[in-house]
Amino acid sequence: MAVMTFIESVRDTLAQEMRRDESIVVLGEDVGKKGGVFLATDGLYAEFGGDRVLDTPLSESMIVGVSIGAAIAGLRPVPEIQFADFIFPAFNQILSEAARMRFRSNGAFSCPMTLRAPYGGGVHGALYHSQSVEAFFAHIPGLQVVIPSTPYDARGLLRTSIRDDDPVLFFEHKKMYRSIRGDVPDGDYTIPIGQAKVTREGSDVSIIAYGLMAHYALEAAELLATDGVSAEVVDVRTLRPLDGETLLASVRKTGKACIVYEDNRFGGYGAEIAAILAEEAFESLDGPIVRVTGPDVPGVPYNHVLEDWFMPNPDRIADAVRRLAAY
Amino acid sequence: MATTKAAPKAGSELGADLGLSRDDLIEMYRLMAVARAVDERMWILNRAGKIPFVISGQGHEGAQVALAYALKKDHDWMVPYYRSVASLITFGMSPREIMLAQFARGVDPSSGGRQMPGHYGIAARNILSVSSPVATQLLHATGIAWAAKLRKSDVVTITYIGEGSSNQGDFHEGLNFAGVHQLPCIYVVENNGYAISVPMALQSAVPDIAIRGAGYAMPGVIIDGVDVLGCYRAGVEAIERARKGEGPTLIEAKVTRLTAHSSDDQQSKYRSAEELESEKDRDPLPVFRQQLRDAGLLDDETEAAMVAEARKVVEDATDWAEAQADPDPATAQRHVYADMPPARMDDPLWTGSRFIGDGGPWGVLRGDSDESGGEG
Numbered sequence: 150m151a152v153m154t155f156i157e158s159v160r161d162t163l164a165q166e167m168r169r170d171e172s173i174v175v176l177g178e179d180v181g182k183k184g185g186v187f188l189a190t191d192g193l194y195a196e197f198g199g200d201r202v203l204d205t206p207l208s209e210s211m212i213v214g215v216s217i218g219a220a221i222a223g224l225r226p227v228p229e230i231q232f233a234d235f236i237f238p239a240f241n242q243i244l245s246e247a248a249r250m251r252f253r254s255n256g257a258f259s260c261p262m263t264l265r266a267p268y269g270g271g272v273h274g275a276l277y278h279s280q281s282v283e284a285f286f287a288h289i290p291g292l293q294v295v296i297p298s299t300p301y302d303a304r305g306l307l308r309t310s311i312r313d314d315d316p317v318l319f320f321e322h323k324k325m326y327r328s329i330r331g332d333v334p335d336g337d338y339t340i341p342i343g344q345a346k347v348t349r350e351g352s353d354v355s356i357i358a359y360g361l362m363a364h365y366a367l368e369a370a371e372l373l374a375t376d377g378v379s380a381e382v383v384d385v386r387t388l389r390p391l392d393g394e395t396l397l398a399s400v401r402k403t404g405k406a407c408i409v410y411e412d413n414r415f416g417g418y419g420a421e422i423a424a425i426l427a428e429e430a431f432e433s434l435d436g437p438i439v440r441v442t443g444p445d446v447p448g449v450p451y452n453h454v455l456e457d458w459f460m461p462n463p464d465r466i467a468d469a470v471r472r473l474a475a476y
Numbered sequence: 477m478a479t480t481k482a483a484p485k486a487g488s489e490l491g492a493d494l495g496l497s498r499d500d501l502i503e504m505y506r507l508m509a510v511a512r513a514v515d516e517r518m519w520i521l522n523r524a525g526k527i528p529f530v531i532s533g534q535g536h537e538g539a540q541v542a543l544a545y546a547l548k549k550d551h552d553w554m555v556p557y558y559r560s561v562a563s564l565i566t567f568g569m570s571p572r573e574i575m576l577a578q579f580a581r582g583v584d585p586s587s588g589g590r591q592m593p594g595h596y597g598i599a600a601r602n603i604l605s606v607s608s609p610v611a612t613q614l615l616h617a618t619g620i621a622w623a624a625k626l627r628k629s630d631v632v633t634i635t636y637i638g639e640g641s642s643n644q645g646d647f648h649e650g651l652n653f654a655g656v657h658q659l660p661c662i663y664v665v666e667n668n669g670y671a672i673s674v675p676m677a678l679q680s681a682v683p684d685i686a687i688r689g690a691g692y693a694m695p696g697v698i699i700d701g702v703d704v705l706g707c708y709r710a711g712v713e714a715i716e717r718a719r720k721g722e723g724p725t726l727i728e729a730k731v732t733r734l735t736a737h738s739s740d741d742q743q744s745k746y747r748s749a750e751e752l753e754s755e756k757d758r759d760p761l762p763v764f765r766q767q768l769r770d771a772g773l774l775d776d777e778t779e780a781a782m783v784a785e786a787r788k789v790v791e792d793a794t795d796w797a798e799a800q801a802d803p804d805p806a807t808a809q810r811h812v813y814a815d816m817p818p819a820r821m822d823d824p825l826w827t828g829s830r831f832i833g834d835g836g837p838w839g840v841l842r843g844d845s846d847e848s849g850g851e852g
Contacts, residue, residue, distance in 0.1 A: 174626070200626050206656065211615055211649035218619020221604060222553070224626070238645070245609045246616070253607065255588030256811035257599035290818050314814040343821040390813075394822035425820075
């Protein structure tokens with residue numbers, strides 16, 4: 150058992166998987182000698198060489214499109230998009246090609262590809278280095294969308310993603326890279342895609358979150374405990390396919406749901422969770438489903454005062470849950 | 477940029493300098509004739525109301541057959557586009573399989589009836605599935621070629637787009653990457669002068685797409701789609717270059733589009749009657765036929781047999797494909813993932829590996845039913 154930061158877990162897991170399976174290749178901008186702008190691939194070039202750890206041109210559509218072709222030809226590409234904000238030139242390749250390849254060929258072709266991208270704000274990244282993009286991709290049948298929140302989950306889910314025969318979008322909150330540490334066992338464990346996790350038991354309100362917000366939800370639950378409010382925290386972990394059962398079970402128990410996501414409120418991923426809870430746990434609800442989210446402006450502003458204004462935080466979550474608990 | 481020279485056109489030497497025997501030449505003509513016959517039937521079926529949509533390659537067959545003829549079937553990869561009928565038939569896709577895609581039947585190997593006609597692909601033959609956004613496939617071909625290079629195999633990948641698609645960003649991104657790594661890939665631009673209705677002058681700042689190869693450190697070769705043997709020469713050279721690890725080639729085939737863009741287009745709206753009439757001279761079939769006849773390689777008897785055979789092949793493919801069953805709606809939710817439900821793990825119809833039962837309202841909404849419908 151080792152204690153690792155989130156990014157150490159990602160890096161170490163990539164190296165382990167590449168040692169296990171020679172068909173795994175990493176490609177992206179600056180992933181080679183530099184080891185990635187966040188150093189998520191640091192050391193891979195030295196160990197595996199330039200063929201398997203490839204610095205690409207600044208061509209996101211190519212990074213994904215070439216990965217699709219390489220996957221068709223039997224490799225297991227792990228492309229990196231340097232920031233999730235820059236994934237959009239590749240949107241057509243992800244939506245029209247990777248996600249649809251299996252369905253449109255009636256199961257004849259598939260794209261085993263794990264596309265990693267750092268996302269999220271709170272790092273002075275402004276509009277174009279802070280975005281949460283998960284809602285765009287969780288909407289698409291054929292894609293799996295994974296957002297781990299701990300070094301343990303990052304390892305288990307990254308292993309599963311790389312070994313899976315369909316495309317996975319693996320989003321890593323960049324503020325967690327070095328601020329989140331945790332135990333990571335040595336063994337070859339995996340975590341199935343499609344399993345949420347109750348990270349704190351409680352009885353009054355369910356707080357449902359993922360990524361950095363899963364940590365803020367836990368911090369909020371601590372604050373709430375001092376007020377006598379017992380909050381349960383559910384870490385979604387896989388956005389698609391969603392573990393509806395775990396979410397519904399929690400809300401049926403507590404009768405109240407607060408959904409937290411950092412993305413813009415309108416049409417964000419949490420809206421889908423709210424719809425599911427309203428449709429399928431209506432009889433158990435004794436309060437409105439509430440959301441704590443980023444505001445509906447086109448991006449996270451740069452100045453620290455403005456950024457703080459944008460970002461959900463434990464206090465805001467606790468405030469919303471207090472009001473909900475008193476409903 | 478190079479321009480290929482036409483092969484000798486007269487006498488029994490036709491094709492000899494290219495290593496092509498009489499049988500090869502007759503076979504190339506046969507493939508063109510079969511592709512044309514299949515293509516013409518597609519339009520008849522559309523006009524007869526039997527298939528809602530047709531997109532085809534009439535006028536492109538000379539370049540298509542010639543460029544694919546020297547590929548190794550079941551070894552090399554073909555990443556086609558929606559006009560690739562003759563390329564695909566040359567690479568081993570049968571007229572029956574082409575027709576299954578037109579009728580969108582359940583056993584259609586391209587998509588099981590999920591895609592519009594023209595969106596071909598057969599995994600077992602190394603023919604990648606086609607989508608509708610253009611030029612996206614160019615990157616997939618590049619990725620297949622990259623994998624071949626990493627594995628040090630001699631697999632050659634060939635991909636095709638129209639000249640309209642050469643203005644997409646994926647064209648630049650793919651050719652640049654292939655140039656950087658000198659990948660074993662052949663990029664064929666079938667330039668018929670029109671992107672649906674938009675003429676070349678409004679599509680491209682330069683009249684020849686091939687010149688763009690210079691920007692990607694690869695030869696840009698122009699071939700005349702009427703000169704079948706010239707096309708073959710360019711194809712062989714590109715295939716050999718790729719096979720030997722000498723890098724990619726951009727080939728621009730100047731072809732004519734004898735039909736409208738698709739069955740939903742009326743090209744007389746934007747092409748003059750004079751132009752359409754004169755373009756008939758750019759049909760590679762009669763030109764190649766005359767070459768073979770002038771060389772004494774195609775006699776009346778051979779030609780009559782060939783015409784009869786093409787007709788028979790088309791009749792068989794049409795009747796057989798039409799007789800196949802439609803896909804079962806119960807299978808429509810399959811193949812979203814290998815073994816996952818499409819959206820939620822707690823989908824009540826999901827057993828862990830497949831869908832079951834009629835599932836009450838969920839099933840009615842989705843048309844699910846029992847497994848007995850078979851694979852669609």
